[in-house]
Amino acid sequence: MKDILNIIKTRRSVRHFSDKKLPAAGIVKILEAGRWAPSGLNNQPWRFLVVEDKGLRDRIAAFTAYGSVIRRAAAILIVCLDTADSYNRDKDLMAVGASIQNMLLEAKNLGIGTCWLGEILNKKREVADTLELNKDLDLLAVVAMGYPAGKKQKGCRKALKELLINGSKYS
Template sequence: MKNTSEILDLIKSRRSLRSFADKPVSATTISTIFEAARWAPSSRNEQPWRFLVATKNQPEAYQKLLDALNPSNRDWVQRAPVLILTIAKKAFDRNNAPNGHAWHDMGLAIGNVNMQATAMGLVLHQMGGFNPNVAIENFRIPENFEPVTIIAMGYPGDPDMLTEKLQMLEKAPRSRKSLSELVFTGEWGRGVDEHNPNF
């Protein structure tokens, strides 16, 4: 079991890169990453996440996912050896009632995917910039499922292969809001003291 500082360091090391090495990701590695997703928590243990995976070994499926992306994403994504369509099941199995937590639960599963991939030396870049209707049509996704994001996955590559604009984004320092902006204690707007937490 990793200690808490190791886990936090792993989380902090995650980056949404756009540069990918010309190196395939093995089937065993991909399976391990999705095994991490399988163990995510979910409301009523519904496990509403689904993943449609296409590697460059599957050119037809890979192209279908590329076709669903916005052009600005499509240009750089083509270097990624793996593309993943994330899909949420919109209703509970037990009674077909709408599952308002499905997208939250999908996020938990993707969090596991991110951390497992990062631990294995891979990078992921999630994109909302795609046309879900194209994905639905291309893959004949049933009506009770909704595409959420497309993820590019692979090993980190040389950012100098990107356009100048994307290189700037790739090399820019990461930024995060302070805890006091995100975590309130006692009442709305009372930010936690980061140096002396007042919980």
């Protein structure tokens, strides 16, 4: 078994991808990781759409200042909250976030780079209309995926003691 903390610490947002196509088996493993995230009442409110078609990805890319990331990716993962399956929006948003994190980590485990794009949500309605999403599906994330190209990035984080409340002893 791989060291999960090492995978967490070495995962980075990848914005440059090779031309290599993603294997279907790898995509399925990434989706499986998302499927197994925790959710309140086990309602599993997430829904996924994988877009590999370049023409459709290019149309989606037009809705964000970071469209070049989408255009360079081998695929994009659309993550939605199924509002018809939602029982508490706050809890369900956390569950979808956990699902996305699971998928990012599994992608890293498989050597696949990802970039969780947020700015595109400013045009979420346009993206949803382009994808012809059911009105019950609330777009929450677009994740670019592909094999990384370019140099590896280093990460940095605040010291643990800066994040602990009331001087906890765990710093």
